[in-house]
Structure formats: C-alpha cells, structure tokens
Amino acid sequence: MNASLPTELLAAFDRGGDPLEDPQLRGWLEEHPEHLPAFAALRASLAGVAAVPATTVWPARPAWRRLPVLIAAGLLLAMGLGWFVASAFRPVAVASPTVPWPTLAAQTDVRSVVVSTHVVGVANSLVGRQQRGLLSRHSRTSHTVTGRPSPAVTFQSTVAFEESFAP
C-alpha cells in the first residue's frame, strides 16, 4: 500500500455525506482494489470525526512538537545576528566603483595619509592611518570625495589629508 492517498480518494469526501453513494467512485474503487483498505480506513475515521462532541476540549500540543520550530527560529536569529556583526565590522573597502578615487601622489612620495571612512546613513565612522617613510620636505593635500548614497554603495571614503613629497 502506498504511503500517500490518491487524489481521487481525498476528493471523494469533498461533496460531503457518504462517498459510497457516488457510483463513479464505487466503480473507481472496484478498478483499483489496492486502494480499498485506505479508503475504508479513512471513511471510518471521518465517520468518527462526525461523532466527536462539540464540547470536546482539545489538549495543547506537546512542547516537544514545537521544538523543530524553535530550533529553526533560533538558527535564523543566529544567522541574522552573524550577518549583522559581519557587516558592521567588515574591513572597509578603500575604493568603490561609484565613488571617484582622488588623485594622490606616487606611493614613494607619500609620507603619510589619513583616510576616514563614513558609513552613510549610519552613525558610525572608521578612520585609518598609514605612515610611509620619513621625508625632509613634504606637502599636504586634502581631498574630499562625496558620493551620493545608492542601494549598491552604502558608504563612502574620504581622504582627510595626505602628506606628500613635493616633486
């Protein structure tokens, strides 16, 4: 016997009343005797349902039956939390395809550069500092790039200032 019921059997009860009153179904059952036990068992069960008193108090479902739901909810919560933490502390990209990168001095000329990164729309900012070599002369240039926020780019980098050796 199959572990599932054919649609013909499940739908036979949609009309209400005793499905055996339907000659078409009787014919179908005689052609498919392998489904007879399942049909008889289901018909008997549903006849039992019809006799259940309206005053019956239904017990609450045991807690262990809700366990899979609770585990799934916990996993989802953990995944969401992990994603949030990872996004908040992700190393900030120096450049973005939509934010024009300022023209800086050649790397060998750079004495120091301070880059600040601001997350648009979030009250948070990260500042990175990089020192390169010691120079006797240096110039200082500031660049500020302001990109418009977009769904694809949620942060922008601002080069606060750069100290470069004058060529």
Next chain:
Amino acid sequence: MPERVASPGPNELAVAADGGFGAELVALMPQARAFLSDLRGGGAKPGMAVDDLVQETLTRAWRSRAAFDAQRGAMVSWLLRIAFRTFLDSRERGLATSELVADPVATGPGPEATAAARERTVLLLGRLEERERHLLLRFHRDGRSIADLAIETGSSPGTIKSLLHRARARLWQIERRQETS
C-alpha cells in the same frame, strides 16, 4: 438473512486439495475482516454485521475460486474486491436484513466500543494542527460546505479544499502509523 448455505469453514478450506488456495484465503481473512469492519463502521446505513459480511465474502470467494488468476493480480486485491461488492450488496439490501438490524449485538458495536472509538478519534484529531482539526470538524461534523468555510475563514474555496485534503491525508497517516507501530 444472509445466505449461509454451503459456506466452508476455515479448516475445510485449509485442507482442500486446491493448490493452497484455501490456505491462502484463510490467511487473508483477518485483512478482509479489518477492511469490512472499517467499511461497516464508516456508514450510517443499516446492513449486515461484520461477521456475516466476512462469511458471505468467504463463500463468494470460494465459489469464484476458478476465476482467480494469480497472473492478473494479487489474491488480496481479488479478495478485497469481492468483500467490497459483498458490502455494497448488503447496503442495497439494507431493509431486507432488518431482523439483524434489530439485534444490536449482531449489527453494531456496544456503548463501550463506541466510547472507545470516540476517544481514539479525539486522540487522533488532537495530533493534528489546530487549523486542520478545525476544518475537519466544521466540514465532517458540523456539515459546513467548502464554500461556507471559505467565507468563514476568508480563504478561497481552492485553499479550503487543499487544506481539507491535507488534513484527511494526515489523519490517515497518523492512524496508519499507530496501527503499524
């Protein structure tokens, strides 16, 4: 009154020199009996008692043994088809068996069995989701139509139908699991 003439007993069948047909028939009788018991318990129409149905099925199967062809299908399907036909015939002759109907011992379960069956149904229903149980009760007990339930729950009739199918399938599966465990 069902025909009882010339119906062989299980022992007679078992020893019959028929290539094991009788023995196989006897071995299948519990299955046929359970099936007929379900059929008998699932309807409100009067009819023959389960024991009479089993006896009548056995008699018909014995008489038709020459028609059984193992190449065409399993013997259990052949026997259940005969049992089903026997049951349908007994339903059609419902009033002709009124003398049996009048005898509660012969025709139906007693109050204890009825109460036990009800308790079993309540336990089965208790294992369904609340929504499935609610729909089954509203449809099969309270006689609400699918259209009524669609209005009542704010769902489409198609959704109600699907939910009812699922609830019936779940009920059957739960009962089946209980029987096999």
